[in-house]
Structures are given as C-alpha cells and as structure tokens.
Amino acid sequence: MTNAKSAARAVQDSTVFRTIARIGYVVLGIVHIVIGVLAISITSGGGQNADQGGAMEQIRQAPLGVLVLWVIALGLAALAVWQIAEAVVERDPDAKKKWGHRVKYLGTAVAYIAIAVTAVVYAMGGQSDSSSSSTSFSAQLMATPGGVALLVGVGLLVLAIGIAFIVRGFTRAFEKHLDLPAGAARQGIVAFGVVGYVAKGIAVAVTGVLFVVAALTHDAGTAGGLDAALHSLAALPFGPLILWVVGGGLIVYGVFCFARARYARM
Numbered sequence: 001m002t003n004a005k006s007a008a009r010a011v012q013d014s015t016v017f018r019t020i021a022r023i024g025y026v027v028l029g030i031v032h033i034v035i036g037v038l039a040i041s042i043t044s045g046g047g048q049n050a051d052q053g054g055a056m057e058q059i060r061q062a063p064l065g066v067l068v069l070w071v072i073a074l075g076l077a078a079l080a081v082w083q084i085a086e087a088v089v090e091r092d093p094d095a096k097k098k099w100g101h102r103v104k105y106l107g108t109a110v111a112y113i114a115i116a117v118t119a120v121v122y123a124m125g126g127q128s129d130s131s132s133s134s135t136s137f138s139a140q141l142m143a144t145p146g147g148v149a150l151l152v153g154v155g156l157l158v159l160a161i162g163i164a165f166i167v168r169g170f171t172r173a174f175e176k177h178l179d180l181p182a183g184a185a186r187q188g189i190v191a192f193g194v195v196g197y198v199a200k201g202i203a204v205a206v207t208g209v210l211f212v213v214a215a216l217t218h219d220a221g222t223a224g225g226l227d228a229a230l231h232s233l234a235a236l237p238f239g240p241l242i243l244w245v246v247g248g249g250l251i252v253y254g255v256f257c258f259a260r261a262r263y264a265r266m
Helices: 001-011 016-044 052-061 063-088 093-121 130-142 149-171 173-177 182-216 226-234 240-261
Strands: none
Touching: 016 052, 016 063, 016 093, 016 149, 016 182, 016 226, 016 240, 052 093, 063 093, 093 226, 130 149, 130 182, 149 173, 149 240, 173 182, 182 226, 182 240, 226 240
16 A cells, blocks of 8 residues: 555645646646537537537547547546545545545546546547447446336435535535635636536436436436437426436536636545
C-alpha cells in the first residue's frame, strides 16, 4: 500500500500530468456540449444517437476530428488516473467517509475510462451503440439465476448516481472541489454548475429507471443507455420542452467543465 501511495503522490506532484488531467476536463466539456446539442435535436427528429457514441461520431466528422478523439482519450485517461490517485491517498479520519470517497473516486475513474475507450474506438474507425449494449447486457443478466433482481440492483444504482448528481447540484457540493474567483465570475460558474449537475442527474436517473422497468417487465428492450433515456423524456407530456431543458443543461454542464479545468483543486 505504501508503494501505491508513493506512486499516487508522484502522479499528483507531476506538473505535466496535472496539466493533461486539466485538459481532460476540457474534452469532457466538449463531449457533454455535443451530447446536449444531439439531445435537443431529438425534438426535431434528429437521427444521431444522443450519447457518448453519437458525440464521438459528430467529433470524428469534424475537421481534425480523429486527432481530437485521441486528445479526448488521453485527457480522460489522465483524469481517470488522477481519480485513482485520489482514492489511494484519501485521508479522511472517518473510516466510513474515507471508503465512501474512495468508491466515488473509483466510480468516476471507471466512467472516464469508459468514455476514453469509446473515443479510441471511434478514432480507429469503429462504432459503439450504448442502447444496443445496454439491451444486450440486460438480456444476458436476466437470463442468469437471480438476474432480474441483479438488474433491478443495477438500475437502482444508476438511479442513485443520478440522484447524487441532482443533490450535488442543488446543494452546490461541487464548490468545495474548486478554487473559485470572487465576484460575478464565481456566481456565474456556480450557477452553471447547479444547472449542469441537475440536468445530468436527470438524464442518468432516467437511465436507471429504464433498467428497473426492463427487469420488472422482463423486457430487455426497454433498457437503454443515455440515448434511450433522452428519447423517453421526449415521449412525456411536454417532452420537447423537457428535452430542451435537459439538453440545454448538458450544454451548460459542458461549459462548467471548462471552468472546472481552470479552477479544480488538483
């Protein structure tokens, strides 16, 4: 464990690595802005998947898109390593809080790695469909003994993550991880953070609900990724308006990530 902590501290003390990790927040912002635009396009019949895969496809088609995808992969991989380092050196004296923080850091690292892998797939000319993957995963899980209960558990976990984003937004808990400037700049960044976290939380929470519905109805086709969640919102009463709000919120979250790259405590 001592060697692991030494390696983690070495990562955190590296100016070069810290800079690459900050770039990770910038590219994370770009991905969320593209997803937000794709989400809004659903209201007018847009055909692109409004998820990480759809965002990567849009980026790949842009000038120097493949290069940008490699930068996204590198930046998010660096952010993932940074989160793992944070988990290793976590020092909270309260054991429960310490392990809670570690789980959060490791979960965030896994999410960053997943997006980085998607970027690599598209940079190498491949494709990824989160909805199909989620449906296949749900079908395989339900086919195993106790699979329905496990799928409900997965759905509730994803739902809890979504709710955590919403709570973090409303309580402005993200502020303690930022060294923000004073005055209007601080107020603007905080406002963007609140809106962005709540919007992202809604999208993630709906994804979790779809997993639970798939388990309870024994219909794997109901489960889906972020794109399926956004289409489900579009089907609600006042769905287009809701989708405009959520999509706009994801764009705001992306802009918040740009500020996070500058002011995150690293």
